Amino acid sequence: MDMSFLDVQNLKKHYQARSGLGETKRFVKAVDGVSFSVKRDKVFALVGESGCGKSTVARLILKLIDPTGGRVLFKEQDITALKGDSLRAFRRSVQIVFQDPFASLNPRMRVIDTLGEPFIIHKLVPRKQIREHVVVLLEKVGLGPEALMKYPHEFSGGQRQRICIARALTVSPELIVADEPLSALDVSIQAQILNLFQQIRRDSGIALVFISHDLNVVRYLSDEVGVMYLGGIVELAGTEELFSAPKHPYTELLLSSVPKITTDRTADQSPRIFLTGVQADIPSPIDVPPGCPFHPRCQKRFELCDKDVPALKESGGRQVACHLYK
Ligand SMILES: Nc1ncnc2c1ncn2[C@@H]1O[C@H](COP(=O)(O)OP(=O)(O)OP(=O)(O)O)[C@@H](O)[C@H]1O
Ligand code: SF4
Ligand SMILES: [Mg+2]
Numbered sequence: 001m002d003m004s005f006l007d008v009q010n011l012k013k014h015y016q017a018r019s020g021l022g023e024t025k026r027f028v029k030a031v032d033g034v035s036f037s038v039k040r041d042k043v044f045a046l047v048g049e050s051g052c053g054k055s056t057v058a059r060l061i062l063k064l065i066d067p068t069g070g071r072v073l074f075k076e077q078d079i080t081a082l083k084g085d086s087l088r089a090f091r092r093s094v095q096i097v098f099q100d101p102f103a104s105l106n107p108r109m110r111v112i113d114t115l116g117e118p119f120i121i122h123k124l125v126p127r128k129q130i131r132e133h134v135v136v137l138l139e140k141v142g143l144g145p146e147a148l149m150k151y152p153h154e155f156s157g158g159q160r161q162r163i164c165i166a167r168a169l170t171v172s173p174e175l176i177v178a179d180e181p182l183s184a185l186d187v188s189i190q191a192q193i194l195n196l197f198q199q200i201r202r203d204s205g206i207a208l209v210f211i212s213h214d215l216n217v218v219r220y221l222s223d224e225v226g227v228m229y230l231g232g233i234v235e236l237a238g239t240e241e242l243f244s245a246p247k248h249p250y251t252e253l254l255l256s257s258v259p260k261i262t263t264d265r266t267a268d269q270s271p272r273i274f275l276t277g278v279q280a281d282i283p284s285p286i287d288v289p290p291g292c293p294f295h296p297r298c299q300k301r302f303e304l305c306d307k308d309v310p311a312l313k314e315s316g317g318r319q320v321a322c323h324l325y326k
């Protein structure tokens with residue numbers, strides 16, 4: 001059994017918020033005490049509305065930023081302490097696929113160089129054999145050898161995302177963190193890329209941390225789901241258990257709102273999702289409400305809810321942070 005593949009323990013990332021002269025310092029609690037573990041070969045999904053901290057968790061797991069508190073253990077090693085060879089090995093083992101495949105590819109590099117570069121950097125393959133290896137990689141992601149000499153702009157969005165996935169696969173990773181990898185693609189292409197993730201996961205046994213606002217995608221692909229709200233996890237459960245019987249009132253709301261999720265696009269083209277038809281606005285991670293952070297929007301709240309913070313606790317084979325479950 002491999003319980004200790006990726007362990008996220010009480011992870012926190014606070015940013016100092018801008019404040020005026022003489023004002024007391026305030027903090028954006030982007031991630032505030034998140035814990036979960038991911039097993040080898042499994043897909044762990046993180047869901048929640050815009051700004052709840054999903055990408056910050058992803059960046060912490062990838063060691064792109066350092067935590068304010070808590071730790072990430074990858075194969076029992078605290079990633080904050082990694083240096084030298086062990087850091088290089090970590091950088092190979094854990095790869096990312098971003099939302100926007102265009103922004104994450106160098107427009108001046110041909111596919112053969114984009115995909116060949118990691119082989120050279122990590123000294124994995126003799127130069128003469130790189131072409132051969134890149135062709136195999138392309139085949140894995142459903143592209144032919146005619147792609148080799150092309151530049152990113154010569155491909156469609158879906159094909160570019162295939163190239164990004166191929167690049168993540170060059171170094172034979174053990175874990176891929178995918179942050180909204182489908183949401184910049186046309187709806188008609190999303191299913192193809194989703195199937196590619198499913199195929200990779202089946203054929204290669206790579207674990208995935210999959211961030212998505214599309215609950216149908218999450219249900220299809222993931223084994224376990226963490227539902228995030230204002231920097232914390234409010235429910236952690238097996239995918240089928242969660243979808244067939246959500247326990248936390250926020251999970252219920254998310255699932256019942258599936259058709260009502262609005263996706264508008266910000267100036268940088270990233271989709272932002274919010275639930276519509278809920279009485280109160282999402283509180284800010286600078287002013288997290290006292291007690292249960294969800295209480296201003298919760299229809300099931302009672303006296304205790306605006307006083308005591310509910311801890312994430314075991315309840316019938318899953319974990320829930322709500323006073324309704326003792
Ligand atoms: N570098 C930073 N400095 C200050 N605040 C930040 C920084 N990065 C993120 N935040 C804030 O932390 C919170 C969580 O952001 P994060 O990007 O992790 O959310 P998210 O769940 O990925 O949202 P989305 O679905 O829109 O991608 C937000 O309120 C965001 O404004
Ligand atoms: S603790 Fe109270 S306010 Fe929070 S989700 Fe549960 S019932 Fe609602
Ligand atoms: Mg994000």
